[in-house]
Amino acid sequence: MAELTGKRPSTAIDGATGLADVTGPSQYLFPNQTDVGVSYLRLIDATTEELVKGLERGLFTSVDLVNAYSARTLEVNSTLNVVTELNPDALSIAVQLDAERASGTTRGPLHGIPILIKGNIGTADKMSTTAGSFALLGATLPQDSGVAAKLRAAGVVILGKTNLSQWANFRSNNSTNGWSAYGGQTFGAYYPQQDPSGSSSGSGVASSLGLALATLGTETSGSILSPSQANNLVGIKPTVGLTSRALVIPISERQDTVGPMTRTVRDAAYLLQAIAGKDSNDNYTLAQPFESPPDYVGALNFSSLRGKRIGIPRNIITGGAGGPVLAAFESAIQTVRRAGATIVDNINITAYALDQYLNGNTSSIVLEADFVSNLPEKYLSKLVTNPQDVRNLVDVRNFTQRFPPEEYPDRDTGVWDEALALGFNNSGPQFWAAYQTNLEVAGRQGILGLLTNYSLDALMLPTDFSAGLPARIGTPVVTVPLGFYPANTTVVRNRRGTLVRRGPNIPFGLSFLGPAWSEASLIGYAYAFEQRTMVRNQVQPYLVPTIELANTVSTTIARSRF
Secondary structure, three states, X not given: OOOOOOOOOOOEHHHOOOOOOOOOOHHHHOOOOEEOOEEOOOOOOOOHHHHHHHHHXXXXXXXXXXXXXXXXXXXXXXXXXXXXEEOOOHHHHHHHHHHHHHOXXXXXXXXXXXXXXXXXXXXXXXXXXXXXXXXXXXXXXXXXXXHHHHHHHOOOEEEEEEOOOHHHHOOOOOOOOOEEOOOEEOOEOOOOOEOOOOOOHHHHHHHHOOOOOEEEEEEOOOOOXXXXXXXXXXXXXXXXXXXXOOXXXXXXXXXXXXXXXXXXXXXXXXXXXXXXXXXXXXXXXXXXXXXXXXXXXXXXXXXXXXXXXXXXXXXXXXXXXXXXXXXXXXXXXXXXXHOOOEEEEEEOOOHHHHHHHHHOOHHHXXXXXXXXXXXXXXXXXXXXXXXXXXXXXXXXXXXXXXXXXXXXXXXXXXXXXXXXXXXXOOOOHHHHHHHHHHHHHHHHOOHXXXXXXXXXXXXXXXXXXXXXXXXXXXXXXXXXXXXXOOOOOOOEEOOOOOOEEEOOOOEEEEEEEXXXXXXXXXXXXXXXXXXXXXXXXXXXXXOOOOOOHHHOOOHXXXXXXX
């Protein structure tokens, strides 16, 4: 077993090198600053199509983008602790992609554009894939994860990896959103010490601040949707099997999925287009009902809601929602109605489904039993090097409880304790019974029953209530910004008192839910709502990076292009 010190390697963000000097004159820090006749967008607002236009016109290069986004990360990371490491190969990759563009070749609309990915998404490069745990530090993979490979094939620069709630929020019963032993505590940017939500915490904050064009998150139950809403983002939780989970550190093969976290619906559509599709290393993707994914960018239509039937399942909206959330939701219903949709209100899942949803334990059983099986079978057994020799959940728990930087017992291993105490994995009859209950509760007696029985095109809910039922049956959800808590909101902290869970200007979202493989339709509805409201622009984060493209573009090179 290799000796660990609890320190991060040289690839970690505090060891990042090779960046351009970006401490130039302060006049370059203002939005829309013009340099040699070029107007630079604020990167917190820049979209896919705007970056592509600039790259195509030669206004800046992919190298410039890597330098700018990396510098922005370094500027805020000591305060917000968002990114665990920057890719030491990012600049050389950008050079190659710039050369391809110069020769007239591009791999797709994301060619040369930097994206950050969650720290549980595997890459076969110099970066670590740890899920926030020192147990996996130094472990290496035989190849990229399925989604990382698709990003590279699309010409994306994988800029780095973001912090997350450790093990994707599947270790402790008493930890905090956005904390991991490897990455520390991530904070949101809309209020000091803001709870970033989780488990895709760093991905949410990074995308909200423009530390890359966009980010990837993963979801088992709420881990894209919740941090997307808390960070004023669009988040797509795809159908399980639309995006590959191969060599993504797993929780549950039945619920895990990988999706985009972006500032606009259009950007989310571009990113989903790049990562969707079949992968022979993930058999769930082979069940896709199409040879190639639908045109998600083509689904962006201002009139998408016209003539659609949108249901409101009121009994899913239970306690815990703040007054501002409910008021904004009622306003959103009217917006959707004015967009031409028929609102089918006051429809409810069955009493049995609601009781099981709120009080049952089958969801936990499925996740725990899947994790016991999936962690070794789908990830640990695939490692090329495994310095801590962790082969299964028992090994991982033993390491965690013995290695001081993992902060045990202050942060317990309660989830794992419960999983191991089950006494069975996902091959036993007890597991199958629990899984069938999940399918019944969320399916026939739940959201699928509502969609069918009322001839609905989609359901609509505050994002606070949108994750749990779709998680059980693997169906898609898209969240968009809905509003913000008012400036006079009383601060509410988490149970440790370390994070602000609710407070002034903290965002919340609206979700559209549909049947399996309905992402194109949901994207259209989300776009129609977004374009009518533009909620994201109403409040800015309290902390915004000041470094912009104008700080990194070489004036000499820029002049030669005109």
